[in-house]
Amino acid sequence: MHRVVIVGGGFGGLQAALHLKDAKDVEITLVDRRNFHLFQPLAYQVATGALAAGEVCYPLRAIFRGEERVKVMLAEATGFDLGARTVALRTAAGEEALEYDTLLVGGGSKYNYFGHPEWQEHAAELKSLEGALHIRAQILRAFETAELAETEAERDRQLTFVIVGAGPTGVEMAGQIAEIARNTRRDFRNIDTRNTKVLLVEAGDRVLASFPPKLSGRAMHSLVNLGVTPMLNAAVTGIDPDGVTVGDDHIRSATVIWAAGVLAAGVSSMLAEAAGAETDKVGRLIVEPDLSLPGHPEVLAIGDMVQVRGAHALPGVAPVAMQMGRYAAKLVKGRLRAKDVGPFKYKDKGNLATIGRGRAVAELPPGIRAWGFPAWALWLGIHLFYLVGFQNRLLVFIRWGFSFVTHGRGTRLITGEQNMP
Amino acid sequence: MHRVVIVGGGFGGLQAALHLKDAKDVEITLVDRRNFHLFQPLAYQVATGALAAGEVCYPLRAIFRGEERVKVMLAEATGFDLGARTVALRTAAGEEALEYDTLLVGGGSKYNYFGHPEWQEHAAELKSLEGALHIRAQILRAFETAELAETEAERDRQLTFVIVGAGPTGVEMAGQIAEIARNTRRDFRNIDTRNTKVLLVEAGDRVLASFPPKLSGRAMHSLVNLGVTPMLNAAVTGIDPDGVTVGDDHIRSATVIWAAGVLAAGVSSMLAEAAGAETDKVGRLIVEPDLSLPGHPEVLAIGDMVQVRGAHALPGVAPVAMQMGRYAAKLVKGRLRAKDVGPFKYKDKGNLATIGRGRAVAELPPGIRAWGFPAWALWLGIHLFYLVGFQNRLLVFIRWGFSFVTHGRGTRLITGEQNMP
Incomplete structure (x- = not known):
């Protein structure tokens, strides 16, 4: 053997x-x-x-x-x-x-926190399942805390979300948070979630830099439409419990999400x-x-x-x-079996990124580009296809179907060891 | 107002x-x-x-x-x-x-840990969502650790599960763990999960004491059939990192679950x-x-x-x-509205407890008793009906349908802050 x-x-x-x-x-x-x-x-x-x-x-x-x-x-x-x-x-x-x-x-x-491991404490990331659950709790908690805030300054800080890095993960997160803000208005009594600010901070000069510039432009357009504020050519120089410093400006934010490098x-x-x-x-x-x-x-x-x-x-x-x-x-x-298989060759099957409901960009290998609903449908199909396990696939499909119709989010739970925000 | x-x-x-x-x-x-x-x-x-x-x-x-x-x-x-x-x-x-x-x-x-709050550390309970996720991780981790164990004694300890309290929660947990043991045999290479011991420790003289004795007997029969060992008239006198003491006997167990009082x-x-x-x-x-x-x-x-x-x-x-x-x-x-509504009156609509797949007991108010598959179908219907939220109901129904056909468990994830067992 x-x-x-x-x-x-x-x-x-x-x-x-x-x-x-x-x-x-x-x-x-x-x-x-x-x-x-x-x-x-x-x-x-x-x-x-x-x-x-x-x-x-x-x-x-x-x-x-x-x-x-x-x-x-x-x-x-x-x-x-x-x-x-x-x-x-x-x-x-x-x-x-x-x-x-x-x-x-x-x-x-x-x-990679750009050589600043101390930033990690205040800027969660998405590499692990626990990271994702932690971000979920933080986003929900920010809205809850905004609802209870006693000053306008604190309310604004809780309703300001900063995503660092405008690659596919950063763009997806920004789009989703903007959608949550748009769709949960009727859940709250003291705040108007449409006042939420979602800032997408990117050091480069465009979002989704791995895509052709034209698709970056389309994605940018979709993001702005959803209510995201992309900040290009903007370098993060500090992250602290109170917010993030971009260049020389300090932005007060309760939720900073790291998606860069x-x-x-x-x-x-x-x-x-x-x-x-x-x-x-x-x-x-x-x-x-x-x-x-x-x-x-x-x-x-x-x-x-x-x-x-x-x-x-x-x-x-x-x-x-x-x-x-x-x-x-x-x-x-x-x-x-003493068979020569030659060197590894990567076959580029294209590049996809989703921004929100019905919004995505796609570059398929022979120079074919798609955006908007067709790109999103493609993204949906491919991701469902590759999800391991038949049961998951069906459940995810059903849940997505519901979300599409109801704008709902089935799993808005603040979990973790501490009960309180 | x-x-x-x-x-x-x-x-x-x-x-x-x-x-x-x-x-x-x-x-x-x-x-x-x-x-x-x-x-x-x-x-x-x-x-x-x-x-x-x-x-x-x-x-x-x-x-x-x-x-x-x-x-x-x-x-x-x-x-x-x-x-x-x-x-x-x-x-x-x-x-x-x-x-x-x-x-x-x-x-x-x-x-209530019978006045022994120090037991809580070694005996998880089900009152909160976090408690449930903690127990989930612990059960799965026990099987994983048994698979890797270097001595037979350690393997046995990992494959011994003790549930304290044979009320509805204790009976349900015992039945479910026995079913996991039965159905995950093909997942492991070094252990035979059918050697799992599930001990249900109860201070009283029967399981499900809130039911008529005849139904307790039926439940007992179902439990034994599933591979659970009920220990009646058995008082827990100690819980430590290595296991549980019942009367004067120490039982080595890696997983103790508290469901008493x-x-x-x-x-x-x-x-x-x-x-x-x-x-x-x-x-x-x-x-x-x-x-x-x-x-x-x-x-x-x-x-x-x-x-x-x-x-x-x-x-x-x-x-x-x-x-x-x-x-x-x-x-x-x-x-x-100055209307007298009289005192609170409880209307007893019956009592249900499930033991495992197709196994339950039910006492309906006018002395009607059911067990086995009919009681379980009733339990299933009532729980689905009362689950808040239509989406949950449908998803749970689908998941239960799958589980019934495949014996699978969709969410066997060990989560929590520490990555390792």
């Missing part, structure tokens, strides 16, 4: 496992710190109460139910010994060294050190064209923690990770 | 507000520490991953959307001044004294003190036959924090609280 250890149950690791599980001579151990796969592109919908946690997460164990050659391990990788071909793991039962024949690492990325996860540098491999300036491992580590063909790394040597940098999105995961599976199977 | 302040958005407070909201001369302020109503009878389904949080909780603000005479306030009552007719509140915006003409308090109850919520004694009123031995306020406080007809108290003077004690269940809430609304409206 060829033992494959996969570290990380994100898009890349999951695809690798799914495409390796039918190889009868391969035994897989999928290691993750969490017991579920998070469908990251919809985490922002949890953060705004449109979807429940269980609708964007799927237990890894359930995915590989009955697959005798796939083991799921709830554990954290704490080190790599490439000589001994082992991964050091920390589990609830203690420490363990797991042997592998092929190691596949997809550790993902984390937000990522770094490779810690496991990337750990692996780089073990292999004596290089990383780039955002911590991504430089891998060979077949995604292996230099000098270690048996170690593969995938997803947004890697950069292929000499290649054009790929965006840190799910399709890249999924293609890399599937390629890695094909490579491992090819090697076992 | 007659100002009614309702403290507590549980079953009682919610019904009172819903039945008062159409009185054009009444202005309602509904105060709760949480921004949602929890459908408590299904909290155990969240604890076992069958339902998502959003399916058993409903935002209070959404319930009273557009009702201009109903204000929802996220606040905690910190004191009562019955002379000045004010409630002291703590909100996110500070302290506030809220004036009322009629005060209605439904503060509910909390678990309740005390009235703290707000009950606070109100009793302000009014100079009596409480009974579990802290319940003794109220007049019209649910008012002695000497304070303008102050009403409802739900499982009260006991009507001289009357038979009522069970601490949702129907009692709902009937009290509706009665209180009628009383307030009657007074405004």
